[in-house]
Amino acid sequence: MPNIFDFKLVFTQIPKLLSYLPVTLEITVLSMFFGLLLGLILAIVKIKRLPFFTQVVSIFVSFTRGTPILVQLYLTYYGIPIFLRYYNYYNETNYNLNSIPSLFFVLVTFSLNEAAYNSESIRAAIQSIEKGQIEAAHSLGMTFFQVLRRIIIPEAFVVALPTLGNALISLLKGTSLAFVCSVVEITAQGKILAGANYRYFEVYVSLAIIYWVMTIIIEQFIKFVEKKVIIPD
Amino acid sequence: MIEINGLSKKFKKNVVLDNIDLKIEKGDVVAIIGPSGAGKSTFLRCINLLEEADTGTIKIDDLQVDVNKKTKKDLINLRQSTAMVFQQFNLFRRKTALENVMEGLVVVKNIPKNKAEEIALVQLQKVGLAERVHYYPKQLSGGQQQRVAIARALAMSPKILLFDEPTSALDPELVGEVLDTIKATALEGNTMIIVSHEMNFVKKVANRVLFLYNGKIIEDGTPQEVFGNPKNERTKEFISKLAYSIAPEYQI
Ligand SMILES: Nc1ncnc2c1ncn2[C@@H]1O[C@H](COP(=O)(O)OP(=O)(O)OP(=O)(O)O)[C@@H](O)[C@H]1O
Ligand SMILES: [Mg+2]
Numbered sequence: 001m002p003n004i005f006d007f008k009l010v011f012t013q014i015p016k017l018l019s020y021l022p023v024t025l026e027i028t029v030l031s032m033f034f035g036l037l038l039g040l041i042l043a044i045v046k047i048k049r050l051p052f053f054t055q056v057v058s059i060f061v062s063f064t065r066g067t068p069i070l071v072q073l074y075l076t077y078y079g080i081p082i083f084l085r086y087y088n089y090y091n092e093t094n095y096n097l098n099s100i101p102s103l104f105f106v107l108v109t110f111s112l113n114e115a116a117y118n119s120e121s122i123r124a125a126i127q128s129i130e131k132g133q134i135e136a137a138h139s140l141g142m143t144f145f146q147v148l149r150r151i152i153i154p155e156a157f158v159v160a161l162p163t164l165g166n167a168l169i170s171l172l173k174g175t176s177l178a179f180v181c182s183v184v185e186i187t188a189q190g191k192i193l194a195g196a197n198y199r200y201f202e203v204y205v206s207l208a209i210i211y212w213v214m215t216i217i218i219e220q221f222i223k224f225v226e227k228k229v230i231i232p233d
Numbered sequence: 234m235i236e237i238n239g240l241s242k243k244f245k246k247n248v249v250l251d252n253i254d255l256k257i258e259k260g261d262v263v264a265i266i267g268p269s270g271a272g273k274s275t276f277l278r279c280i281n282l283l284e285e286a287d288t289g290t291i292k293i294d295d296l297q298v299d300v301n302k303k304t305k306k307d308l309i310n311l312r313q314s315t316a317m318v319f320q321q322f323n324l325f326r327r328k329t330a331l332e333n334v335m336e337g338l339v340v341v342k343n344i345p346k347n348k349a350e351e352i353a354l355v356q357l358q359k360v361g362l363a364e365r366v367h368y369y370p371k372q373l374s375g376g377q378q379q380r381v382a383i384a385r386a387l388a389m390s391p392k393i394l395l396f397d398e399p400t401s402a403l404d405p406e407l408v409g410e411v412l413d414t415i416k417a418t419a420l421e422g423n424t425m426i427i428v429s430h431e432m433n434f435v436k437k438v439a440n441r442v443l444f445l446y447n448g449k450i451i452e453d454g455t456p457q458e459v460f461g462n463p464k465n466e467r468t469k470e471f472i473s474k475l476a477y478s479i480a481p482e483y484q485i
Contacts, residue, residue: 132319136317140340141312142337231369
């Protein structure tokens, strides 16, 4: 029987792919972290209706939601060096364009993208908190940042948890596009392996298994956290 | 001593507080009564700056704040000198009774956790909730929640306590326990302003009653004076209507 589909290879090459899992996870975790932080800031700008900044945030969110992540990756990958060249030219500085690690472009793009999406979920979550608790905190003499840290964020986190969990899963899968900035994570590594042995189908099956398992782990983790934060009746 | 001068507040064109002056001595228990929409809540909320008045000064002991020239520090200081008990309790939902009472002590007053816990436990015991300190708000009855809120306010040792209809959101059978707690608080010598529709309670606990109407204090006297012999027509009308209302009885 001809070896049309190399079933064994699907599993034997998984370890070779997994050696790049740390890159995938690094992009996912760091982008989520910065995406949450920046998302919170954007949400606060919108809630406080800061003049000018609110408009800037609206345009940023609209742009990010209205363009494919693949295009955004190319925009930062080619855009940041062009920007730096102009900067060098006008300020007579000499920043080395080649010294920027490829991972940087990927992290910037994914963090900004996450921030845009998360800002909307965080804003909705914050606005769903009943005002009374916030007033009570203010009446005790807490400052805005104390109220934010002690009352608003813990409450909003619980409300936003399912949405943020879904965002994390999409992000994990989205990192497979990092190759366009020549970052090698598991998908890019898969392409490299297949380029050598021409077993493309096998490698994508292996990748599918890895992403699927990772997604299930994240889902279980979110479920676990959801159970943890619930207050029994 | 608390002194409020020229306090005014408009919402758009709606004048809610009209140039109010009020002086309260230490230990006074002042009740504010008046029809719905008179500005009672707004008045309390302007005192601790939850609502921003348009003009006026608020003086609590040595701290004098002009609402138009207040700094961030004034705001925090004034809020620390006052404590508010809300109609809807407004407990922190994700914190236990104990944590609710400790929150201001730890975060605002920077009291070490173990000391704050001691203070909080004493206050919770005083309001009769020693057994419930580790319960979350939603695991408590309305009356218990409001008593936690009172403990939270008292723990901050404010110079004045502000109660905004503390029993209006409660089932009738739970009103008594909260009124008892407020009465005990008054008997301890705390200075307080209470907005309440519980007239029998007001008569017995307050030593001064204000009738607020259209943003003005139009009657000011002892409970006997205001209820027994009101000077203003509006007050007379309000009080005679009350006589027919079925306000829950409160027995002491
Ligand atoms: N945030 C606000 N924006 C606009 N108008 C407001 C606001 N808060 C209160 N008002 C108006 O101010 C007036 C006084 O309201 P306030 O809540 O102080 O009355 P109250 O005496 O406490 O009445 P009640 O007995 O019903 O609680 C009302 O006409 C109310 O509609
Ligand atoms: Mg009111």
